[in-house]
Amino acid sequence: MAPHPDHTAGRAAGGRYSAWRLFLEGLRRHSGWTRAWAGATPRPRYRVVIVGGGGHGLATAYYLATTYGISDVAVVEKGPLGLGNVGRNTTIIRSNYFHPANIRFYEFSLKLWEGLEQALNFNAMVSQRGTLNLFHSEAQRDLFTRRANLMRLEGVDAVPVDRAGVKALVPLVELDNGRYPVLGGFLQPRGGTVRHDAVAWGYARGASAAGVDIIEHCEVTGIRREHGRVTGVETTHGAIGADLVCLAVAGHSSELGAMAELRLPIESHVLQAWVSEAVKPVIDVVMTYGAGHFYVSQSDKGGLVFGGGIDGYNSYGQRGTLPMAEEVTAAAMTLMPGLARLKVLRQWGGVMDMTMDGSPIISKTPVEGLVLNGGWCYGGFKAIPAGGMTTAHLIATGEPHPVAAHLALGRFAAGRTVDERGIGPQPYAH
């Protein structure tokens, strides 16, 4: 590999995407397309090094360069872009949270999603098809009504849906299923799905065009420090100096933190997802079952994308085990017996940073110059734009972004945990 490929040439050649350009390329056999982001080899030093080329790392780099004017940035990724959790989730976006600070944070994210494709000039297939949460008991109805009201107080859309409304939205739902009859639900019409690979690619392209170096196949093996301050990272491509290092490696935050002698309030757990064979359109919202682990949406290719809860014990294996598969499919059969003859095409697992209160961490750390974006539990995908923007804000200004101030690491010692479900410091139960 040449020591310094010509970054600027690659960047300039990328160009804007448009229908007109697609038409012109069609006339010349699509010979003019170039790679979406420039390949880069590391320079000896950057102002900011971001570890992890997933959604949050790339979004942080993009907003640093475009919103905060800091383009002396490298993103180092141990594999190819987009093969970690950003490409292993079930692609759902929503802001239907309970804790007001969380509602504000995820709503900030949802608003960024709504303008993302125009900002990035990249088709991420943002589809606001609505997210429907079902309830199955009167107590659950009251809880969900309270949650919907909290959302509305923050100016977020939430619509109650009765039994007939649920049946009209999703005819395959068996309302009187004999086990946990559906009493109703609440809908966030602006929730939906996004094509996850395109999010990684779009942010990478945008960041690269703004001058960020994206270095793939470069694994960080150590974090350099002097007098308690970060001075750079050791990588498989040699040492890279940095004024500030940001970890965006959710799933493996504990391992990277340990390189700087940090013990984080995080356990790693595996979360599974499944995709069925493709069928004609049968469900055009995202729907969650309220009496067990099951949620489902239908991809544009026709496959039903569904998932459940974490397997429940510490794991770094990117694969799940069968008991959770049985639980999720049993819940699916209860709610939608009509799916019984669908075949499952694929199953996979991703490693989650499960925090002690179930909420993420965007924070400075006890090591000066080391910033952490992690602890995303099973909800990191929807938070990518907000996570990137608020982490960039923290890096650029040294102060937490107003919508992410409650996510600082110090909340645990201070007793200000943001425990969305009121479970306590047992990550395996969140």
Added chain:
Amino acid sequence: MLRIPCPWCGERDEAEFRYRGDATLARPGADAGLAAFTAYTYERANPRGWHLEWWLHAGGCRRLLKVERHTLSHEIRWVGTPAESPAAAAGGRPA
């Protein structure tokens, strides 16, 4: 599917058990201070490798057991009662 050899009941499916977290934590003394209790309550080693952990045999004898399990391969190499600990804990068996 994990198969966990319960010291009292023999080998059973993981579905009979409930996970109860890191078994290497030691509760600090009552006057150890806030930092010690914060570390005990919230901070975890979370190793990518061998992990000593509590499991409750909820669907069997309902007793707690200690399990040493690999968090990447899920292999179980030691199971004992709460009073016991694997030789590795003291002797530093290679990971």
